[in-house]
Amino acid sequence: MNAWPIAMGPAPSAATAVAARWVDALGQPGFATQALHAINAWVAAGSWSVYQVWPDRPPVMHLSASRQAPDITRECFSIYCDQGLYRRDRSFDLVRRTRSPGRAMVLRMHADEAPCADHREAIYRRHGMLERLSVATLETDGSLLAVNFYHHLDQGCFAPAEIERFIELAPVLLACVHRHLQWLAQAPTTGVRDRLLARCPTLTAREVDVLERLLQGLSYDGIAADLGLSVASVKTYRARAFARLGLHFKSELFAALWR
Numbered sequence: 001m002n003a004w005p006i007a008m009g010p011a012p013s014a015a016t017a018v019a020a021r022w023v024d025a026l027g028q029p030g031f032a033t034q035a036l037h038a039i040n041a042w043v044a045a046g047s048w049s050v051y052q053v054w055p056d057r058p059p060v061m062h063l064s065a066s067r068q069a070p071d072i073t074r075e076c077f078s079i080y081c082d083q084g085l086y087r088r089d090r091s092f093d094l095v096r097r098t099r100s101p102g103r104a105m106v107l108r109m110h111a112d113e114a115p116c117a118d119h120r121e122a123i124y125r126r127h128g129m130l131e132r133l134s135v136a137t138l139e140t141d142g143s144l145l146a147v148n149f150y151h152h153l154d155q156g157c158f159a160p161a162e163i164e165r166f167i168e169l170a171p172v173l174l175a176c177v178h179r180h181l182q183w184l185a186q187a188p189t190t191g192v193r194d195r196l197l198a199r200c201p202t203l204t205a206r207e208v209d210v211l212e213r214l215l216q217g218l219s220y221d222g223i224a225a226d227l228g229l230s231v232a233s234v235k236t237y238r239a240r241a242f243a244r245l246g247l248h249f250k251s252e253l254f255a256a257l258w259r
Contacts, residue, residue: 001091002107002108003108004105004167006105006171018038018042019172019176021034022038026176026180026183032063036066037067043165043166045067046152046154046155047071048064048065049063049064049073049150050064050148051146052139053086053089053146055143057225058225059217061074061077062181064077068152076129083118088119092136095138096138099138100138102137104135104136104137105137107136108131108132108134108158111130111131129152129153130151130153130155130156132150132151133150133158135166135174145178147174147177193208193212199245200241200245204237206237207238207241210227210234220234
């Protein structure tokens with residue numbers, strides 16, 4: 001694994017075009033997809049994800065998108081949460097050791113360097129992912145925020161030029177992600193409920209509660225803890241809601257909500 005510290009500051013000229021496209025997409029439902037397409041002019045990522053990991057509760061995925069078919073970003077994160085892989089994930093320890101909120105670092109990890117065999121096989125090998133480039137930072141609440149871009153097997157490893165460009169872009173990417181997450185936090189939650197009920201008025205209140213949290217990236221354990229339910233009950237509500245909506249996978253839920 002390789003690591004590079006970065007300095008937050010004004011965007012260099014080479015990042016201006018990407019920054020402009022990211023800024024234009026801020027606050028939009030399609031931000032994740034637009035951001036991924038924009039960065040591909042500089043770093044040919046097959047998919048990306050933004051997730052936040054706390055020391056005392058399950059992680060949350062805020063954003064993800066893919067240029068691959070099918071999009072496996074949500075499935076991978078579900079495995080990461082449901083199998084408890086986040087508890088054994090040491091791949092961001094260099095960032096944690098800084099003990100400095102706001103101090104960002106770029107990290108590169110090959111599939112062979114995944115923090116444990118289960119992580120490597122269940123996520124990277126099973127889904128054809130080869131490498132990850134991340135910019136990560138500690139947040140003031142003690143959590144770690146990771147912005148991750150992935151090369152899949154058909155893309156080969158990240159080229160040295162791509163890594164250089166990513167290091168250059170990293171401060172802009174992190175600033176834009178922070179701003180978009182602020183927008184999401186301020187956005188009214190009723191919009192999601194209204195969209196779900198407009199699509200399927202027969203959804204029960206509990207089914208909508210579960211779907212809302214699935215859309216926030218919570219694991220079944222996280223939803224159960226948040227709603228005071230058993231994991232089995234969460235899965236039952238999820239199955240009933242998906243049956244009403246005619247869906248089978250989490251990725252279909254995201255597509256159905258925003259199309």
